[in-house]
Structures are given as C-alpha cells and as structure tokens.
Amino acid sequence: MAEQQFKYVILGGGVAAGYAAREFAKQGVKPGDLAIISKEAVCLILLSLYLVRAASCSWFSLSAVAPYERPALSKAYLFPEGTARLPGFHVCVGSGGERLLPEWYKEKGIELILSTELVKVDLSSKTLVRCSWENFQVSNFNHCNWFHRTLKYELPFFFFPQVIRLSDFGVQGADVKNIFYLREIDDADKLVEAIKTKKNGKAVIVGGGYIGLELSAALRINNIDVSMVYPEPWCMPRLFTAGIAAFYEGYYANKGVKIIKGTVAVGFTADSNGEVKEVQLKDGRVLEADIVVVGVGGRPLTSLVKGQLEEEKGGIKTDAFFKTSVPDVYAVGDVATFPLKLYNEIRRVEHVDHARKSAEQAVKAIKASEEGKTIDEYDYLPYFYSRAFDLSWQFYGDNVGDTVLFGDSDPASPTHKFGTYWIKDGKVVGAFLESGTPEENKAIAKVARVQPPVDNLDVLSKEGIAFASKI
Numbered sequence: 001m002a003e004q005q006f007k008y009v010i011l012g013g014g015v016a017a018g019y020a021a022r023e024f025a026k027q028g029v030k031p032g033d034l035a036i037i038s039k040e041a042v043c044l045i046l047l048s049l050y051l052v053r054a055a056s057c058s059w060f061s062l063s064a065v066a067p068y069e070r071p072a073l074s075k076a077y078l079f080p081e082g083t084a085r086l087p088g089f090h091v092c093v094g095s096g097g098e099r100l101l102p103e104w105y106k107e108k109g110i111e112l113i114l115s116t117e118l119v120k121v122d123l124s125s126k127t128l129v130r131c132s133w134e135n136f137q138v139s140n141f142n143h144c145n146w147f148h149r150t151l152k153y154e155l156p157f158f159f160f161p162q163v164i165r166l167s168d169f170g171v172q173g174a175d176v177k178n179i180f181y182l183r184e185i186d187d188a189d190k191l192v193e194a195i196k197t198k199k200n201g202k203a204v205i206v207g208g209g210y211i212g213l214e215l216s217a218a219l220r221i222n223n224i225d226v227s228m229v230y231p232e233p234w235c236m237p238r239l240f241t242a243g244i245a246a247f248y249e250g251y252y253a254n255k256g257v258k259i260i261k262g263t264v265a266v267g268f269t270a271d272s273n274g275e276v277k278e279v280q281l282k283d284g285r286v287l288e289a290d291i292v293v294v295g296v297g298g299r300p301l302t303s304l305v306k307g308q309l310e311e312e313k314g315g316i317k318t319d320a321f322f323k324t325s326v327p328d329v330y331a332v333g334d335v336a337t338f339p340l341k342l343y344n345e346i347r348r349v350e351h352v353d354h355a356r357k358s359a360e361q362a363v364k365a366i367k368a369s370e371e372g373k374t375i376d377e378y379d380y381l382p383y384f385y386s387r388a389f390d391l392s393w394q395f396y397g398d399n400v401g402d403t404v405l406f407g408d409s410d411p412a413s414p415t416h417k418f419g420t421y422w423i424k425d426g427k428v429v430g431a432f433l434e435s436g437t438p439e440e441n442k443a444i445a446k447v448a449r450v451q452p453p454v455d456n457l458d459v460l461s462k463e464g465i466a467f468a469s470k471i
Contacts, residue, residue: 006033006034006111006151006153006154007033007034007153008024008033008154008157009036009151009156010034010037011037011121011128012036012038013036013065013112014070014333015067015068015091015094015333016359017036017067018092019091019095019355020359020360020363021108023360023363024110025110031110032109032111033109035112035151035153036067036111036113036114037114037128037151038067038112038113038115038116065185066090066102066112066114067091067100068089068091068185069089069352070183071094072084072089073182073184074218075214075218075387078191078215078218078221079221080223086185087099092356094352094356113130116130117130118130118131119131120304121304121308126152126153127151127152127153128151128153128156156329157332157359163181164296166265166294171266171267172266172267173270173276177270177274177275178290178291179268179292180292181294181295195222195224198290198291202224202226202287203225203226204227204265204292204293205227205228205229205292205293205295206230206264206279206293207295207297208230208232208234208237208259209235209295209296210386211294212228213252213386214388216228216252216257217255217257217388217389221389226256226257226258227258227259227289228258228260229263229281229287230261231261231262233261234246234249234261235249246411247409247416247434248391248411249411250412251411254411263282265279265280265282266281266282267280276290279292298350299314300314300315300316300334300335301335302315311337312337313348315331316336316337317346318330319338319339321362321365322358322361323365332358332361332362333354333355333359334350334354336348336358338358338380339378341377341378341380342380342381343398349382353383354383357380358378358380381397382398391435392434392435393436394432396430396445397422397428397430397431397448397451398429398430399432400424400430401430403420404460404461406418406419406461416434417434417436417465418433419433419434419436419464423457427451428448428452429451430448432444433465436465440469443469444468446471447468
C-alpha cells in the first residue's frame with residue numbers, strides 16, 4: 001500500500017477548494033504541503049474494448065478538472081450561443097479574481113489528486129484511504145480491482161456536497177436515460193448533448209428552486225418546450241414571498257414555460273431506446289418528455305466522517321473559524337453549520353458566496369493559529385442571487401417577519417424593477433431587488449447589514465429603493 005504525506009488536505013474539488021487554495025497561497029503555503037482530493041472528472045472514457053465497463057466509474061477518466069465556478073453550469077454553459085467553457089470559469093473569476101488554471105496549482109506546489117474517490121477517513125490517526133485506477137492492469141479488469149493508497153495529513157478540510165436524486169425516494173423509472181441532475185461539468189456536457197439531439201423537443205423540469213428556474217430559462221433559450229413541476233404553492237419558497245414568486249411565474253409563463261404547481265413526479269416511462277418518454281405526476285397527469293432535469297436540492301455528504309465529528313442542523317458543527325469538534329479539522333461551505341453572528345444563531349448556508357468566504361476564513365484561521373495570532377470571527381451577511389432570461393435579482397439578509405413589496409412587479413411590464421423588504425421587530429432585516437443597478441444592490445446590502453428602524457410600512461412601500469439609498 002503506497003503512502004503520501006501532506007500537511008494540509010482539502011477534500012473535494014468544488015468552489016470552496018479553489019478559494020481555500022488561493023488563500024493558502026496568499027498565506028505562503030510551502031510547495032508539497034497542500035493537496036486537493038476530488039472525485040470529479042470530465043468523463044472522457046478511453047474508447048477501448050477492455051474498458052467498456054469503466055463507464056459506470058465516474059472517477060476513471062483521461063481528463064480531470066481543477067476547481068471551477070459551478071454557477072456557470074446552469075447559465076452560460078447551456079446557452080446556444082456564446083457558451084462558457086473551461087478554462088474560462090476556473091476559480092476565482094466568480095468574484096473578480098485571478099483564474100486558477102491547473103498550471104497555477106503546479107507553480108504553487110499544490111498537488112491536485114483528481115479523479116479519486118476516498119473509501120475511508122480516520123480522523124483519529126489522520127489517515128485517508130483512496131481508491132485509484134493508477135497502474136491499472138487489464139488482466140485484472142474483469143474483477144474491477146483497484147489498489148488503495150494511504151495519505152497522511154495534519155490539517156484537513158471537508159467539502160461533501162451531494163445532489164438529491166429521485167431514486168433516493170424510490171421513484172419508478174428514475175434511472176431511465178435522459179434524466180439529468182446538474183452538479184458537475186460531466187452532467188452539463190450530457191445535458192448539452194441531449195439538447196442538441198432532442199432539438200425543439202420537450203423537457204420537464206422537476207423542482208421550482210434555483211435549478212428549476214435557471215434550467216427552465218436555459219432550455220427555453222434553446223427552443224425546448226418546457227414544463228416546470230413542483231409541489232409548493234409558488235416557486236423558490238425558501239426565499240420568495242408569494243408576491244415575488246407571482247412575478248417570476250408570470251414572466252416565465254410569458255416566455256412559454258408551463259408551470260405546474262402542487263404536485264410531484266412519481267414515475268417515468270421509457271421508449272424502446274430506454275430514453276425517457278413520459279413523466280407521471282401524482283395528480284394523475286402525464287407529461288411527454290424527451291429530457292428531464294431534476295433539481296430538488298442537495299445534502300452534505302458526511303458519511304465518511306459519520307460519528308467522528310459533531311453534527312447539527314444537517315451539517316458538521318463548527319465555530320466562527322470553521323473548526324470542528326475534532327482539533328485541526330475544519331469544515332466549510334455547504335457542509336458547515338456555523339454561528340451566524342448577525343442573528344446570533346447557528347445556521348447552514350447553501351450558496352456559492354458563503355462557500356468562497358468560509359473557505360478563506362478557515363485558511364486565515366489556520367495560519368493565524370499556527371503563528372499564535374487571532375483573526376475576527378466570521379461575520380457573514382447572507383447573500384443569494386440568480387440570473388435567468390434578462391432577469392437578475394439579489395437578496396441580502398434574513399427573510400423573516402412582515403414584508404413590503406415595492407416597485408413595478410408586473411411580469412408583462414417592459415420596465416419591471418421591484419423589490420421586497422422584510423421587517424422584524426420594527427427593523428429592516430432583509431432586502432430583495434430585481435433588475436437593480438450595482439449601486440442599488442450595494443444599497444440593499446447595506447440596509448440588510450445596518451437594519452434601520454421602520455415606523456410606517458406604507459411609507460416604506462412608496463419609497464421603495466429610495467429608502468435603501470438614504471441609509
């Protein structure tokens with residue numbers, strides 16, 4: 001059993017991994033100290049008679065992927081013209097920073113261990129065991145053998161995002177062809193190919209959240225007939241109010257998206273080629289489909305460290321520096337449940353902005369600890385955004401309390417610009433704005449941070465964005 005040793009190991013190759021690597025480089029990490037282990041790879045399977053069975057092994061490939069900005073996959077990556085492709089959106093371009101190409105990691109002495117799956121994590125002995133297809137022997141392939149390689153570390157990170165699949169709920173036919181989940185570039189590439197193959201076809205989008213809204217728009221731009229199905233009374237219910245959602249549902253309907261609310265997909269049928277043909281809904285309706293995209297959320301993948309780290313609210317519990325219950329082990333991004341200082345409570349935040357910032361915070365904390373210094377606690381302002389069609393919204397703060405809708409929220413209006421404030425205990429605690437200018441978006445962010453008092457909700461409704469601009 002071969003063994004490698006590193007001072008720091010980042011588990012997972014997502015957005016947070018790239019931002020953590022950049023911060024390590026800023027802090028002066030020494031060559032050979034840091035490794036990033038990622039299972040993800042561009043699925044370029046070797047076309048060899050001996051390797052046919054490898055198609056089911058996502059970590060066997062010719063070309064692996066350095067960390068990149070995942071939001072591009074549900075937007076420009078799918079556009080019929082002007083598409084985004086790597087290396088154009090490697091981290092850290094999503095926040096206006098330097099694009100970290102694979103060569104950058106090599107120059108910094110950071111080892112990318114890609115197309116690799118971990119089979120064991122032992123925090124007590126600081127040991128990771130990975131399976132690898134290196135030194136693959138064709139004579140042994142029928143037994144699907146691989147060898148294990150052990151890695152020793154001093155300080156690891158954990159990034160374990162996992163998409164929720166309909167097969168998790170036992171949905172009939174959920175494994176037929178042309179049912180897609182969008183998590184990695186491989187997923188996006190397969191969807192792009194399906195869009196080309198099923199030109200002017202029919203698509204059913206399962207879910208009315210981020211993926212549902214962004215993918216519905218992308219497929220309509222590709223002239224695909226789209227139906228969006230979700231069980232909630234309106235789209236994006238975790239963030240949108242009924243008033244906000246009414247605009248987007250109306251706007252999407254005007255773009256030709258059929259919206260079906262209050263029901264779920266309970267089964268799929270396939271044609272003679274094994275490709276999806278129909279989607280059965282719980283309310284009895286049957287929808288024709290050449291393509292199905294499922295976006296029903298994700299969950300932290302913590303199985304490898306189950307019972308070794310304290311968990312809370314569905315994630316790994318951390319402090320304000322993202323240190324876990326085990327010394328020298330840190331968790332960041334979607335997987336971390338952390339103290340949200342602004343609201344004096346513990347939360348887990350699923351968004352790319354938090355993934356970037358929490359990774360940077362953890363690395364700063366590690367380096368400060370090593371040098372006997374201190375840094376400020378993580379003081380995060382929740383931030384969410386999306387872009388679809390010619391729309392662009394931003395939200396800052398907390399969506400609790402009473403709400404005030406302002407502006408032009410008519411989905412048929414050529415000059416739509418509207419927003420919402422959330423008011424709790426007489427203070428504005430959250431703000432949402434569609435089609436805002438950069439200056440206006442900065443203004444609502446400041447409002448959510450400052451939490452100014454409000455005496456009259458009617459006046460607030462009339463002032464609209466002007467209220468934020470005065471703060």
